Amino acid sequence: MVDTPSEPPPAIETRLILASRVEHTPVVNRDGESIGHIADLSIDRETGEVVYAIMSFGGFLGIGRRFHPLPWSLLTYDPREGGYVVALDKQVLADAPHYDADELRELGGPTHPGYGSIIDYYGAYGTPLI
Amino acid sequence: MVDTPSEPPPAIETRLILASRVEHTPVVNRDGESIGHIADLSIDRETGEVVYAIMSFGGFLGIGRRFHPLPWSLLTYDPREGGYVVALDKQVLADAPHYDADELRELGGPTHPGYGSIIDYYGAYGTPLI
Numbered sequence: 001m002v003d004t005p006s007e008p009p010p011a012i013e014t015r016l017i018l019a020s021r022v023e024h025t026p027v028v029n030r031d032g033e034s035i036g037h038i039a040d041l042s043i044d045r046e047t048g049e050v051v052y053a054i055m056s057f058g059g060f061l062g063i064g065r066r067f068h069p070l071p072w073s074l075l076t077y078d079p080r081e082g083g084y085v086v087a088l089d090k091q092v093l094a095d096a097p098h099y100d101a102d103e104l105r106e107l108g109g110p111t112h113p114g115y116g117s118i119i120d121y122y123g124a125y126g127t128p129l130i
Numbered sequence: 131m132v133d134t135p136s137e138p139p140p141a142i143e144t145r146l147i148l149a150s151r152v153e154h155t156p157v158v159n160r161d162g163e164s165i166g167h168i169a170d171l172s173i174d175r176e177t178g179e180v181v182y183a184i185m186s187f188g189g190f191l192g193i194g195r196r197f198h199p200l201p202w203s204l205l206t207y208d209p210r211e212g213g214y215v216v217a218l219d220k221q222v223l224a225d226a227p228h229y230d231a232d233e234l235r236e237l238g239g240p241t242h243p244g245y246g247s248i249i250d251y252y253g254a255y256g257t258p259l260i
Contacts, residue, residue: 014238016181019149019171021235041149043171048180048202050173051146072178105151108144 026083027055035090042069042107054104066098069118096121156213157185165220172199172237184234196228199248226251
Protein backbone atom coordinates (compact mmCIF):
# COMPACT_ATOMS: atom_id res chain seq x y z
CA MET A 1 0.00 0.00 0.00
CA VAL A 2 1.04 3.57 -0.49
CA ASP A 3 0.79 4.44 3.18
CA THR A 4 3.64 3.03 5.21
CA PRO A 5 2.40 2.02 8.65
CA SER A 6 4.25 3.82 11.43
CA GLU A 7 3.22 1.46 14.19
CA PRO A 8 3.88 -2.27 14.50
CA PRO A 9 1.16 -4.78 13.70
CA PRO A 10 -1.47 -5.20 16.44
CA ALA A 11 -1.83 -8.35 18.49
CA ILE A 12 -3.02 -11.27 16.41
CA GLU A 13 -6.78 -11.07 16.06
CA THR A 14 -7.38 -12.35 12.57
CA ARG A 15 -5.54 -14.94 10.57
CA LEU A 16 -4.81 -12.53 7.76
CA ILE A 17 -2.23 -9.79 7.68
CA LEU A 18 -1.35 -7.33 4.93
CA ALA A 19 2.10 -7.60 3.38
CA SER A 20 2.50 -3.87 4.01
CA ARG A 21 2.12 -4.57 7.75
CA VAL A 22 4.76 -7.29 7.72
CA GLU A 23 7.31 -5.14 5.93
CA HIS A 24 9.26 -2.81 8.25
CA THR A 25 8.49 -5.05 11.24
CA PRO A 26 11.52 -5.64 13.50
CA VAL A 27 13.11 -9.05 13.89
CA VAL A 28 14.51 -9.93 17.32
CA ASN A 29 16.11 -13.02 18.80
CA ARG A 30 14.90 -14.87 21.89
CA ASP A 31 16.76 -12.42 24.13
CA GLY A 32 14.85 -9.51 22.59
CA GLU A 33 18.01 -8.34 20.83
CA SER A 34 17.30 -6.47 17.59
CA ILE A 35 18.59 -8.27 14.52
CA GLY A 36 17.07 -6.42 11.60
CA HIS A 37 13.70 -5.90 10.04
CA ILE A 38 11.53 -7.46 7.37
CA ALA A 39 12.17 -5.69 4.07
CA ASP A 40 10.11 -7.80 1.69
CA LEU A 41 8.46 -11.16 1.11
CA SER A 42 9.35 -13.74 -1.51
CA ILE A 43 6.30 -15.49 -2.94
CA ASP A 44 5.92 -18.63 -5.03
CA ARG A 45 3.98 -17.46 -8.10
CA GLU A 46 2.38 -20.82 -8.68
CA THR A 47 1.22 -21.74 -5.20
CA GLY A 48 0.83 -18.26 -3.71
CA GLU A 49 2.93 -19.36 -0.74
CA VAL A 50 5.25 -16.98 1.10
CA VAL A 51 8.50 -18.93 0.91
CA TYR A 52 10.81 -16.40 2.55
CA ALA A 53 10.54 -13.30 4.62
CA ILE A 54 13.44 -11.13 3.46
CA MET A 55 15.28 -9.72 6.45
CA SER A 56 17.32 -6.57 5.96
CA PHE A 57 20.54 -6.77 7.90
CA GLY A 58 23.12 -4.06 8.48
CA GLY A 59 24.29 -1.46 5.99
CA PHE A 60 24.12 2.30 6.24
CA LEU A 61 21.73 4.42 4.17
CA GLY A 62 21.23 1.39 1.98
CA ILE A 63 24.97 0.96 1.26
CA GLY A 64 26.22 -2.52 2.04
CA ARG A 65 22.76 -3.63 3.03
CA ARG A 66 22.33 -7.36 2.83
CA PHE A 67 19.17 -9.36 2.54
CA HIS A 68 18.76 -12.65 4.37
CA PRO A 69 15.90 -14.85 3.20
CA LEU A 70 14.33 -16.44 6.26
CA PRO A 71 11.92 -19.36 5.83
CA TRP A 72 8.51 -17.98 6.82
CA SER A 73 8.01 -20.86 9.26
CA LEU A 74 10.89 -19.56 11.43
CA LEU A 75 9.05 -16.34 12.28
CA THR A 76 6.77 -15.99 15.28
CA TYR A 77 5.11 -12.65 15.90
CA ASP A 78 5.39 -11.54 19.53
CA PRO A 79 3.18 -8.56 20.37
CA ARG A 80 5.27 -7.86 23.51
CA GLU A 81 8.36 -7.42 21.37
CA GLY A 82 6.45 -5.63 18.64
CA GLY A 83 8.25 -7.82 16.18
CA TYR A 84 9.03 -11.28 14.90
CA VAL A 85 11.05 -13.54 17.14
CA VAL A 86 13.49 -15.94 15.52
CA ALA A 87 14.87 -18.60 17.83
CA LEU A 88 18.42 -18.41 16.51
CA ASP A 89 21.53 -16.58 17.67
CA LYS A 90 22.35 -13.30 15.99
CA GLN A 91 25.61 -14.76 14.70
CA VAL A 92 23.82 -17.69 13.10
CA LEU A 93 21.56 -15.24 11.29
CA ALA A 94 24.51 -13.03 10.33
CA ASP A 95 26.31 -16.01 8.80
CA ALA A 96 23.23 -17.26 6.90
CA PRO A 97 22.97 -17.11 3.11
CA HIS A 98 22.46 -13.53 2.02
CA TYR A 99 22.16 -11.49 -1.15
CA ASP A 100 22.42 -7.93 -2.35
CA ALA A 101 19.38 -6.17 -3.84
CA ASP A 102 20.11 -7.25 -7.42
CA GLU A 103 20.71 -10.86 -6.46
CA LEU A 104 17.52 -10.85 -4.43
CA ARG A 105 15.40 -10.18 -7.50
CA GLU A 106 16.92 -13.20 -9.21
CA LEU A 107 16.35 -15.50 -6.26
CA GLY A 108 14.31 -18.41 -7.47
CA GLY A 109 12.30 -21.27 -6.12
CA PRO A 110 13.15 -24.90 -5.36
CA THR A 111 15.14 -25.32 -8.58
CA HIS A 112 17.35 -22.29 -7.88
CA PRO A 113 20.87 -23.09 -6.59
CA GLY A 114 20.38 -20.71 -3.67
CA TYR A 115 17.28 -22.45 -2.45
CA GLY A 116 18.98 -25.61 -1.22
CA SER A 117 21.68 -23.68 0.61
CA ILE A 118 19.13 -21.62 2.53
CA ILE A 119 17.03 -24.63 3.52
CA ASP A 120 20.13 -26.67 4.40
CA TYR A 121 21.58 -23.83 6.45
CA TYR A 122 18.56 -23.32 8.66
CA GLY A 123 17.71 -27.02 8.66
CA ALA A 124 21.12 -27.73 10.22
CA TYR A 125 20.05 -25.72 13.26
CA GLY A 126 17.15 -28.05 13.85
CA THR A 127 14.56 -25.47 12.98
CA PRO A 128 11.27 -26.80 11.63
CA LEU A 129 11.07 -25.86 7.97
CA ILE A 130 8.22 -26.19 5.53
CA MET B 131 11.43 -2.88 0.14
CA VAL B 132 12.27 0.76 0.36
CA ASP B 133 12.89 1.12 -3.36
CA THR B 134 9.69 1.14 -5.36
CA PRO B 135 10.24 -0.55 -8.70
CA SER B 136 9.57 1.75 -11.63
CA GLU B 137 9.25 -0.95 -14.26
CA PRO B 138 6.86 -3.91 -14.35
CA PRO B 139 8.07 -7.36 -13.34
CA PRO B 140 10.09 -9.17 -16.01
CA ALA B 141 8.86 -12.26 -17.82
CA ILE B 142 8.55 -15.26 -15.54
CA GLU B 143 11.98 -16.82 -15.14
CA THR B 144 11.90 -18.01 -11.56
CA ARG B 145 9.07 -19.29 -9.44
CA LEU B 146 9.63 -16.65 -6.79
CA ILE B 147 8.65 -13.01 -6.92
CA LEU B 148 9.10 -10.27 -4.32
CA ALA B 149 5.96 -8.78 -2.80
CA SER B 150 7.37 -5.35 -3.67
CA ARG B 151 7.34 -6.35 -7.34
CA VAL B 152 3.73 -7.50 -7.20
CA GLU B 153 2.53 -4.29 -5.59
CA HIS B 154 1.88 -1.45 -8.06
CA THR B 155 1.48 -3.95 -10.92
CA PRO B 156 -1.49 -3.16 -13.19
CA VAL B 157 -4.52 -5.43 -13.41
CA VAL B 158 -6.20 -5.73 -16.81
CA ASN B 159 -9.09 -7.78 -18.15
CA ARG B 160 -8.96 -10.15 -21.10
CA ASP B 161 -9.46 -7.26 -23.51
CA GLY B 162 -6.38 -5.50 -22.11
CA GLU B 163 -8.58 -2.88 -20.46
CA SER B 164 -7.03 -1.39 -17.34
CA ILE B 165 -8.98 -2.19 -14.17
CA GLY B 166 -6.72 -1.11 -11.33
CA HIS B 167 -3.47 -2.17 -9.74
CA ILE B 168 -2.29 -4.41 -6.94
CA ALA B 169 -1.97 -2.36 -3.76
CA ASP B 170 -1.15 -5.04 -1.23
CA LEU B 171 -1.28 -8.73 -0.42
CA SER B 172 -3.26 -10.42 2.32
CA ILE B 173 -1.41 -13.33 3.90
CA ASP B 174 -2.53 -16.14 6.19
CA ARG B 175 -0.23 -15.86 9.21
CA GLU B 176 -0.42 -19.55 9.99
CA THR B 177 0.11 -21.11 6.59
CA GLY B 178 2.09 -18.31 4.93
CA GLU B 179 -0.30 -18.45 2.00
CA VAL B 180 -1.23 -15.36 -0.03
CA VAL B 181 -5.02 -15.52 0.22
CA TYR B 182 -5.87 -12.32 -1.60
CA ALA B 183 -4.18 -9.83 -3.85
CA ILE B 184 -5.67 -6.49 -2.87
CA MET B 185 -6.65 -4.55 -5.97
CA SER B 186 -6.96 -0.79 -5.70
CA PHE B 187 -9.91 0.46 -7.68
CA GLY B 188 -10.91 4.04 -8.47
CA GLY B 189 -10.67 7.03 -6.16
CA PHE B 190 -8.69 10.21 -6.62
CA LEU B 191 -5.57 11.05 -4.60
CA GLY B 192 -6.57 8.28 -2.23
CA ILE B 193 -10.05 9.74 -1.58
CA GLY B 194 -12.82 7.25 -2.20
CA ARG B 195 -10.32 4.57 -3.05
CA ARG B 196 -11.72 1.09 -2.60
CA PHE B 197 -9.87 -2.16 -2.16
CA HIS B 198 -11.10 -5.35 -3.79
CA PRO B 199 -9.60 -8.58 -2.44
CA LEU B 200 -9.02 -10.91 -5.39
CA PRO B 201 -8.29 -14.58 -4.74
CA TRP B 202 -4.66 -15.04 -5.76
CA SER B 203 -5.61 -17.96 -8.02
CA LEU B 204 -7.54 -15.56 -10.31
CA LEU B 205 -4.41 -13.66 -11.31
CA THR B 206 -2.27 -14.63 -14.30
CA TYR B 207 0.77 -12.53 -15.07
CA ASP B 208 1.03 -11.63 -18.76
CA PRO B 209 4.37 -10.11 -19.74
CA ARG B 210 2.82 -8.69 -22.97
CA GLU B 211 0.33 -6.71 -20.89
CA GLY B 212 2.91 -5.90 -18.22
CA GLY B 213 0.32 -6.81 -15.66
CA TYR B 214 -2.01 -9.39 -14.20
CA VAL B 215 -4.88 -10.55 -16.35
CA VAL B 216 -8.15 -11.39 -14.64
CA ALA B 217 -10.66 -13.20 -16.84
CA LEU B 218 -13.67 -11.25 -15.59
CA ASP B 219 -15.56 -8.24 -16.90
CA LYS B 220 -14.68 -4.88 -15.41
CA GLN B 221 -18.24 -4.54 -14.09
CA VAL B 222 -18.03 -7.88 -12.29
CA LEU B 223 -14.86 -6.68 -10.58
CA ALA B 224 -16.40 -3.29 -9.80
CA ASP B 225 -19.38 -4.98 -8.15
CA ALA B 226 -17.25 -7.42 -6.12
CA PRO B 227 -16.92 -7.18 -2.33
CA HIS B 228 -14.73 -4.20 -1.45
CA TYR B 229 -13.47 -2.38 1.60
CA ASP B 230 -11.98 0.93 2.59
CA ALA B 231 -8.46 1.11 4.03
CA ASP B 232 -9.60 0.71 7.65
CA GLU B 233 -11.86 -2.23 6.89
CA LEU B 234 -9.06 -3.85 4.91
CA ARG B 235 -6.84 -4.09 7.98
CA GLU B 236 -9.58 -5.95 9.82
CA LEU B 237 -10.22 -8.38 7.02
CA GLY B 238 -9.82 -11.85 8.44
CA GLY B 239 -9.43 -15.40 7.26
CA PRO B 240 -11.91 -18.21 6.70
CA THR B 241 -13.80 -17.45 9.93
CA HIS B 242 -14.31 -13.78 8.98
CA PRO B 243 -17.81 -12.89 7.69
CA GLY B 244 -16.29 -11.18 4.65
CA TYR B 245 -14.41 -14.28 3.57
CA GLY B 246 -17.45 -16.29 2.50
CA SER B 247 -18.90 -13.41 0.55
CA ILE B 248 -15.69 -12.95 -1.45
CA ILE B 249 -15.32 -16.64 -2.24
CA ASP B 250 -19.02 -16.99 -3.06
CA TYR B 251 -18.94 -13.93 -5.28
CA TYR B 252 -16.08 -15.06 -7.47
CA GLY B 253 -17.11 -18.70 -7.27
CA ALA B 254 -20.47 -17.78 -8.83
CA TYR B 255 -18.60 -16.71 -11.97
CA GLY B 256 -17.21 -20.16 -12.40
CA THR B 257 -13.67 -19.10 -11.64
CA PRO B 258 -11.41 -21.79 -10.18
CA LEU B 259 -10.72 -20.86 -6.54
CA ILE B 260 -8.37 -22.38 -4.03
